[in-house]
Amino acid sequence: MRAGGNSNFEFLIVSMKTDSGIEGHSLGFAGRGANMAGAIAASALKPFFEGKDPLFREQLWQDFRTYDRWWNHVPIYSYGPFDICLWDIAGKLCGLPLYKLLGAYRDKIPVYASSFVLDTPDDYARQALEAKTQKWHAYKLHPLGRVDFDLAAYRACREAVGPDFKLMADPVAAYSYEDALRVGRELERLNYYWFEEPLPDTNFHGLRKLAAALDIPICGTEVLPGSHYSTAQCISESVVDIVRTDVSWKGGVTPVMKTAHLAESFGVHCEVHTAIYHALEIVNLHCCAAISNCEFLELLYPISDMNFGMKRAIDIDASGYAHPPEAPGIGVEWDWDFIENCTMKVL
Amino acid sequence: MRAGGNSNFEFLIVSMKTDSGIEGHSLGFAGRGANMAGAIAASALKPFFEGKDPLFREQLWQDFRTYDRWWNHVPIYSYGPFDICLWDIAGKLCGLPLYKLLGAYRDKIPVYASSFVLDTPDDYARQALEAKTQKWHAYKLHPLGRVDFDLAAYRACREAVGPDFKLMADPVAAYSYEDALRVGRELERLNYYWFEEPLPDTNFHGLRKLAAALDIPICGTEVLPGSHYSTAQCISESVVDIVRTDVSWKGGVTPVMKTAHLAESFGVHCEVHTAIYHALEIVNLHCCAAISNCEFLELLYPISDMNFGMKRAIDIDASGYAHPPEAPGIGVEWDWDFIENCTMKVL
Numbered sequence: 001m002r003a004g005g006n007s008n009f010e011f012l013i014v015s016m017k018t019d020s021g022i023e024g025h026s027l028g029f030a031g032r033g034a035n036m037a038g039a040i041a042a043s044a045l046k047p048f049f050e051g052k053d054p055l056f057r058e059q060l061w062q063d064f065r066t067y068d069r070w071w072n073h074v075p076i077y078s079y080g081p082f083d084i085c086l087w088d089i090a091g092k093l094c095g096l097p098l099y100k101l102l103g104a105y106r107d108k109i110p111v112y113a114s115s116f117v118l119d120t121p122d123d124y125a126r127q128a129l130e131a132k133t134q135k136w137h138a139y140k141l142h143p144l145g146r147v148d149f150d151l152a153a154y155r156a157c158r159e160a161v162g163p164d165f166k167l168m169a170d171p172v173a174a175y176s177y178e179d180a181l182r183v184g185r186e187l188e189r190l191n192y193y194w195f196e197e198p199l200p201d202t203n204f205h206g207l208r209k210l211a212a213a214l215d216i217p218i219c220g221t222e223v224l225p226g227s228h229y230s231t232a233q234c235i236s237e238s239v240v241d242i243v244r245t246d247v248s249w250k251g252g253v254t255p256v257m258k259t260a261h262l263a264e265s266f267g268v269h270c271e272v273h274t275a276i277y278h279a280l281e282i283v284n285l286h287c288c289a290a291i292s293n294c295e296f297l298e299l300l301y302p303i304s305d306m307n308f309g310m311k312r313a314i315d316i317d318a319s320g321y322a323h324p325p326e327a328p329g330i331g332v333e334w335d336w337d338f339i340e341n342c343t344m345k346v347l
Numbered sequence: 348m349r350a351g352g353n354s355n356f357e358f359l360i361v362s363m364k365t366d367s368g369i370e371g372h373s374l375g376f377a378g379r380g381a382n383m384a385g386a387i388a389a390s391a392l393k394p395f396f397e398g399k400d401p402l403f404r405e406q407l408w409q410d411f412r413t414y415d416r417w418w419n420h421v422p423i424y425s426y427g428p429f430d431i432c433l434w435d436i437a438g439k440l441c442g443l444p445l446y447k448l449l450g451a452y453r454d455k456i457p458v459y460a461s462s463f464v465l466d467t468p469d470d471y472a473r474q475a476l477e478a479k480t481q482k483w484h485a486y487k488l489h490p491l492g493r494v495d496f497d498l499a500a501y502r503a504c505r506e507a508v509g510p511d512f513k514l515m516a517d518p519v520a521a522y523s524y525e526d527a528l529r530v531g532r533e534l535e536r537l538n539y540y541w542f543e544e545p546l547p548d549t550n551f552h553g554l555r556k557l558a559a560a561l562d563i564p565i566c567g568t569e570v571l572p573g574s575h576y577s578t579a580q581c582i583s584e585s586v587v588d589i590v591r592t593d594v595s596w597k598g599g600v601t602p603v604m605k606t607a608h609l610a611e612s613f614g615v616h617c618e619v620h621t622a623i624y625h626a627l628e629i630v631n632l633h634c635c636a637a638i639s640n641c642e643f644l645e646l647l648y649p650i651s652d653m654n655f656g657m658k659r660a661i662d663i664d665a666s667g668y669a670h671p672p673e674a675p676g677i678g679v680e681w682d683w684d685f686i687e688n689c690t691m692k693v694l
Contacts, residue, residue: 236583
């Protein structure tokens with residue numbers, strides 16, 4: 001395992017090697033710093049996985065919950081890279097790309113562009129138009145979180161792209177209930193496609209009221225602790241209309257597929273949330289290709305800063321579809337020279 | 348595909364062959380007769396699957412729902428053998444037994460003996476004791492469905508096996524709500540482990556009241572149409588405490604795993620229901636080995652009539668654990684001579 005720090009983003013690389021010599025690798029999110037994330041992973045996760053059979057993915061998931069319960073000090077994003085390594089190993093052992101190992105639903109996914117926080121409403125409008133021009137399938141704003149500014153940005157985007165291009169709003173838990181209701185009504189008038197995390201994911205009371213009051217779908221659960229276990233309650237009590245999952249914050253491929261299966265059982269969409277770094281987005285992409293109830297792959301825009309560590313970028317075609325790699329496992333072609341150069345510590 | 352009729356039970360054999368020569372096979376339940384089941388499968392399912400990519404299991408599951416929606420004439424048990432063939436092919440392609448392809452949770456499962464309908468309370472008691480003596484992990488009665496007889500049988504079994512051996516009651520939807528409540532209280536006094544389908548699976552109102560009133564877990568959903576989609580509502584509205592699924596009546600490995608994931612998300616047990624024929628029980632067994640929230644493999648007792656068509660019986664050890672085969676795919680060693688001899692029609 002390595003903690004890397006010379007990229008714009010700190011990161012981990014988690015590697016596993018089996019007795020028979022198969023290697024699985026995953027990038028890992030570094031939270032507030034690679035040293036911190038690496039220390040957690042090295043002290044709590046590495047010793048847990050050493051010597052275990054990598055094909056017992058479900059046993060490892062369940063046992064780790066018990067193992068970590070007493071001290072309960074592991075953030076959920078720490079488990080994901082380890083689970084991804086297990087799936088990478090399984091895919092390589094089987095000679096199948098991850099999405100086919102999972103049971104493919106399709107081989108390409110519509111991509112949407114997901115903004116950073118920008119300076120002016122016009123900056124968002126310009127990006128929305130760019131996304132449309134390059135044939136991506138939708139554009140999502142992360143506005144400032146101040147109602148007046150945000151409404152101006154929502155309106156500017158709609159004006160820029162015309163009445164039909166799909167737009168989504170994600171103010172990242174910034175509003176009060178009252179403001180969220182007012183903004184939601186305006187988003188309905190502007191023909192927005194969904195309204196994401198208007199309130200904190202843990203404000204179950206407010207989100208439930210909002211989901212009942214508004215026609216525009218309320219999308220949430222991406223930072224809710226408890227993976228599919230808490231998402232189950234959010235679905236059954238109609239806290240949100242669309243749920244979120246991803247291979248980083250929810251703990252890997254195993255819980256992402258369970259969340260999708262849970263949501264599908266209720267006829268609910270499970271939209272896969274950006275894992276930020278493209279080496280993780282590729283794992284999301286495999287999951288999207290195996291899930292029927294997910295419409296898009298989300299990519300932060302512009303994408304150029306996020307594809308470090310890989311020799312080959314995510315394959316996005318001229319029609320705005322992302323194609324999962326066909327190589328066995330997760331199919332990331334690692335740029336080991338870059339990774340070596342970034343390595344701060346081997347753990 | 349073949350419809351077989353010279354065994355005690357009529358059955359189908361569904362076979363698929365890929366371009367590259369890999370063959371997948373599954374036994375199929377024959378409902379009220381192999382000719383009927385075969386005619387359904389040959390007219391509605393075979394043409395749907397021909398020429399499709401067997402690794403696109405999720406796409407096939409979803410597309411078949413749409414394909415069959417207009418006429419809606421396919422009983423759900425028809426899809427299962429086809430889905431099982433897809434998983435058998437994937438396992439053989441990967442060189443992995445099904446339970447490891449799914450992500451193993453364990454490699455052996457406690458078995459319980461599940462009775463046929465017997466003549467007297469003492470007959471049940473004798474069988475319960477047999478199950479205990481041969482170290483199986485529980486015994487489940489399917490009594491007549493008449494309250495007085497059934498209570499006598501429940502008591503006789505408890506007396507025969509002592510206070511602690513696990514016993515379950517399954518009257519197969521025979522009682523009124525009032526009788527079910529009375530019987531349930533007696534089962535609690537007799538330390539029964541669960542109370543299965545006391546009312547029809549579709550009596551949501553009665554089951555919900557019963558599950559709220561009784562401490563003994565109410566177990567159901569095994570014949571509920573709609574696979575994991577209807578089971579989702581039963582869980583979220585507390586219609587039952589424990590849900591049921593199996594690879595035959597719910598449509599294969601794909602929906603069994605989704606049902607288990609759904610139930611696990613809610614902290615609910617998903618007990619895998621007998622598929623009767625052992626060549627299908629082996630597929631159930633693989634699923635049980637990949638599911639954390641299932642306690643037992645159910646086998647109808649005595650088992651001798653159910654293992655036709657296979658050269659090697661289910662591996663049950665002296666401690667009453669069933670072990671999934673380690674051969675690639677579902678790992679059934681088919682007795683093709685027997686199957687040829689039974690073949691009434693090739694479809």
